[in-house]
Amino acid sequence: xxxxxxxxxxxxxxxxxxxxxxPHATAQQTDQQAPQHGPTAEQKAELExxxxxxxxxxxxxxxxxxxxKDFFAHMLPLxxxxxxxxxxxxxxxxxxxxxxxxxRTEAMPELQALLQQYGLSARDFVMSITAFQMTAERLNDTxxxxxxxxxxxxxxxxxxxxxxxxxxxxxxxxxxESEHLQ
Numbered sequence: 001x002x003x004x005x006x007x008x009x010x011x012x013x014x015x016x017x018x019x020x021x022x023p024h025a026t027a028q029q030t031d032q033q034a035p036q037h038g039p040t041a042e043q044k045a046e047l048e049x050x051x052x053x054x055x056x057x058x059x060x061x062x063x064x065x066x067x068x069k070d071f072f073a074h075m076l077p078l079x080x081x082x083x084x085x086x087x088x089x090x091x092x093x094x095x096x097x098x099x100x101x102x103x104r105t106e107a108m109p110e111l112q113a114l115l116q117q118y119g120l121s122a123r124d125f126v127m128s129i130t131a132f133q134m135t136a137e138r139l140n141d142t143x144x145x146x147x148x149x150x151x152x153x154x155x156x157x158x159x160x161x162x163x164x165x166x167x168x169x170x171x172x173x174x175x176x177e178s179e180h181l182q
Contacts, residue, residue, distance in 0.1 A: 105126055
């Protein structure tokens with residue numbers, strides 16, 4: 001797997017920290033001080049704290065999201081149809097929060113039509129595919145990378161462990177989708 005949703009979520013920090021924040025003039029700024037450009041140290045620290053908190057909240061939400069029992073029955077044919085239709089879902093792009101990814105998914109009429117065929121909302125799709133990716137990454141991780149991930153839903157772990165072939169097929173579908181991004 002080339003890029004994981006966890007890495008994507010962690011990449012949000014870098015993206016958001018790169019945003020330009022226009023500081024507001026303060027009454028405390030005197031004429032002797034040079035004008036400030038960009039965020040102050042306090043603004044940077046607050047932004048870093050907010051980004052870290054948002055990322056942690058997204059990671060916890062994904063880790064706790066329960067995959068439906070028929071997850072593979074829906075996702076395998078759906079991801080094949082997405083690939084055949086040459087649709088690049090926002091779940092395969094980087095540096096977005098879950099909320100942004102869901103909004104972008106909702107804004108794709110061609111993807112929405114496919115999701116409706118399988119009875120999925122944009123939120124269900126994004127959360128399911130992201131929980132799947134996080135769980136699969138954690139199961140395949142033999143190193144220490146997964147230490148900071150909260151406990152995964154045990155039913156999701158069981159589902160993936162008992163369907164290794166289906167898990168690999170879906171990962172392959174998703175890798176083929178991400179190749180279209182390059």
